[in-house]
Amino acid sequence: MHKVTVTLSKDDAELLQKAADNMTAWSASQGRKTVWTIEDYLRIGALQQAKEDLDRREKTAAE
Numbered sequence: 001m002h003k004v005t006v007t008l009s010k011d012d013a014e015l016l017q018k019a020a021d022n023m024t025a026w027s028a029s030q031g032r033k034t035v036w037t038i039e040d041y042l043r044i045g046a047l048q049q050a051k052e053d054l055d056r057r058e059k060t061a062a063e
Contacts (some may be wrong), residue, residue, distance in 0.1 A: 006042060016041050 008016070016038040023036040 008038075013038065 017029065019041060020036040020038055021042075027036070040061040
């Protein structure tokens with residue numbers, strides 16, 4: 001497991017926190033007890049971007 005430190009602007013941190021709070025509320029409305037965090041959004045976003053980058057690289061290499 002790797003530990004990463006990320007510095008966010010106040011606006012970016014507030015946006016991510018608002019989104020996390022919104023997803024936590026949505027999860028609760030679905031009967032779930034999932035608590036979303038800024039870290040969840042960063043991890044999901046980074047993993048999605050990495051997958052897209054690798055897929056794009058593989059596609060270009062095959063051409």
